[in-house]
Amino acid sequence: MAHFNFSKDIKEIVKMDGPLQSGPLMRWQRKAPPETLLRVHASDGGVSSPFKSKSKTPGKSVPTTTPGKGKTPKTPGNIGADGFSNVPKSGKKAKTPSAKTPSRMQGDRFIPDRSSTDMEYGHYAVMKRQEEDAQSSAGPDGDNFEYKEQLKDAMDVRERKILNFKTKAPQPKMTDVNNLHVLYSCSKSANRHAAASRHIPREPERVLDAPELMDDYYLNLLDWSKSNMFAVALGGTVFLWNPDNGTITELMELATQDDYFSSLAWVQDGAVLAVGVSTGLVQLWDTEQKKLLRSMTGHAARVGCLSWNQHILSSGSRTGSIHQHDVRVANHQVATLQHHTQEVCGLRWSPDGRHLASGGNDNIVNVWGERNSAGDPLHTFTSHQAAVKAIAWCPWQPYLLATGGGTADRHIRLWNVQSGSNIANTDTESQVCSILWSKEHKELISGHGYSLNHLRIWKYPTMTRVVDLVGHTSRILGMAMSPDGTTVASAAADETIRLWKCFDVKEATKKAQGKEEKTLTSDLQKICLR
Template identity: 45%
Template sequence: MAHFGFENDIQSILKLDMPITNAPMARWQRKSNTSTTVSSNPLTPSRSLSMSKTPSKTPGKNGKTQCTPNKVGGDRFIPTRNAKQIDVASFLLTKENEPMDTNATSEISADNQKAWSVTLNGYDIEEAKILHLGGKPLNAPEGYQNNLKVLYSQVPTPASTKTRYISTVPDRILDAPDLRNDFYLNLIDWSSRNLLAVALHNSVYLWDATQGDIILLMKTEQVDDYICSVSWTKEGNYLAIGTRDCKVQLWDVDNQKRLRSMASHSSRVGSLSWNNHILSSGSRSGHIHHHDVRVADHHIVTLTGHSQEVCGLQWSPDGRYLASGGNDNLVYVWPGVNAGSRNSDNAVHCFSEHQGAVKALAWCPWQPNILATGGGTSDRHIRIWNVNSGSCVSALDTLSQVSSLAFAPNYKELVSGHGYAQDSVVIWKYPSLSKVAELNGHEGRVLNLKLSPDGSTVATVAGDETVRLWKSFELDPVKKKAKERMVKSTSSIIHQRIR
């Protein structure tokens, strides 16, 4: 029985259905006792006393007060505000949230509102807003400059730009058996029709770079005779061939037929170059002959500057000058052949700075007055000349025999082929002549190099009896489309003029 009596006493203590006399006052009771009426004056900032500071003490038992514990990381933070800040905040809330009376607003001018704001707050409230959604953006003061403009107006860094990839492996390798390993000969040339002519001992083969077909064009009649030089016309339908028996043959490639054989030299013809209907040939005797292939009496001019074999011959793109390099370490610049004139045998310039045989010659396509020359084993230098002034613009020691040069217009670069002792192909940035890439793969000295018609590929032939094709100058798609559009627009203008 005592056990049941104890349980009843516990249950009666735990019951909460009766008022607690000594408990603290409820929050809603405290709030109703401290509430006040809000002022109805629209010109006076209104606020409620409930926005005042939270009391630091709460009523406790027996009418005593106890301190509210300050818990770090509580669920509410109320910062300390002075009276002026509270007035401004209350005014902003009532001004922006209350419905606007359009009639009253129209009567109150903006100047009066600004004056009231300055009087009440000490500053204009519109200017005090951090985020202002209405109106136009504020203009910067006159003469103001943003320091961050320099940072965000710079061009992209090299790391963020698209870099060009140059493969160090040839795109294709062609066998060239019986190729003569002779530094002074010029055994390959690439036509505008994308045909590559290669001289192999006493035969000339044509490789179609588009289809991949190989054609045997010609073969010398005598077994001990051999081909010394080949050169295409600008249109690519005729090929000139220089031979050991002192002759220059002219071939029609479309019909695979020899048109004529021109004899005027007394020794082998190791270099050839076309200028429209004028074919220039250089021989081992040191003489250069101009041939007008349209007439029966083809030999029209003889140039007698070199004392040894002429191993390099190149007309400028505009046809104004002919550059020749010889085994006598000299470079001559000759004037163009005028119509009906046979007195163009006086050299414009003679450059004697090279210390070795000069076979490598190249005119700049985008600067017709610029000539690049390369010296042999005892010289090893690439020199850039301005033929208008006759001055040497720059010189570079390549540390290797320079056998051939070509300008690559797609990237404004210069390509050089080298013999002893590097046997490599080097791409140089023009005009700084800083090395861009070095292509290694030939197992013998590079004898000649030629660019493809589109300028994207360079063909090299070497003493290892191979022809290697390097796709080092392919345009990216954007530049390629822009170049094609330029070519189409130019051709359309030409057709319109013809019509």
């Protein structure tokens, strides 16, 4: 029980609200008049009052006895500052005055009571006073008036516009109404994007008739020279068309009706046209003089594709063999490449002349080295599920090759021939007949057969569709690009050739070409003056 008594004593010591049960009197109690002490003692009931103890102040004593029963103690009247009682003259008994507050006692300094020294109340009063001072310095809303005014001014957007169009948006043309493709905007950022996405006409620039154009997927019947001469084989006749003046010339015609021309290819520089015949012959023609220069034999079946690499002419035949012809020497056949088991229908040399790509009806793509006179190819790609006729090398990346598969495959696949890896595969949802890379833009165009029969421009390297060029009613058999790289000619089984101006040259390139032409003209004039 001792520890309970100890705990009770501790609680009594630290208790601040209740009266003290023992100990000496407070100073203000010792200074109070005797009648005040008697009233306090009477209110306590005479039980354990602290006033029972004698005062320790010398010269003064506090009465500790309680009046007997039946006797009413005399209540003094009001005592003034001089110590005499103020009794009314009427003789009536004066009313007992209430106990005066010790703090108002005269003749001694102020002694505060315990309630005025409460620390929690003092802290609350200080904080309350600070809050009242802050509110008095602020506006009528109780917050910082200056800050509110600044915030209101910053948030006031009634006279300010987030989007301000100085001019109205231009009206779209009827041929460009496509909410999913064309966006009109007057902002500066939008103008930069509009300049990046050029306008591509949806209609062909010109349509040419091509009667008796053979509807054969494996043949390559048109080509465009660097001197701007367009050649096309229609049955047993080869025609030349000059886009500059629009003249059409018949180059040659086969003697027998059963024979036909199966492939065409212009030499890189010059006016020599290589022609493949269904009999297996490869002929070289001088187009300016309309003269046969040479006939080269060696193939046992028709020659479906041709490709030049300077003085080397490569030809692929229906037997699956590829012959390398050196047109400078009498023994023209310098190499034979045997790796395809069926007809070779696609053949292209890379722009740098280091690789030859071949595609065949056996669904295989082979990549041969420059010095491959015989033996196995450098790479063999077997991802296609149909014949591979569409083959094209990227003009700005010599190691990038694009190939397209037939009806059962319908994919365009990109290859890195330096590492032999497949970069990308794109499902075109249609037979891929031919592919051409743009020389000016990072794009490529593909010609399709069943069942879409249109041309499609792709953005490299994302391979996202840019635009579809629709006009042919039958499958596209082949494509050729103009020497300036702006126009694509497509020949289809509907016996038409359509010219699409889909790769405009940028203004910077035009200015550079103009400067080069001016420089060349001035140099020629200087030479002539000498």
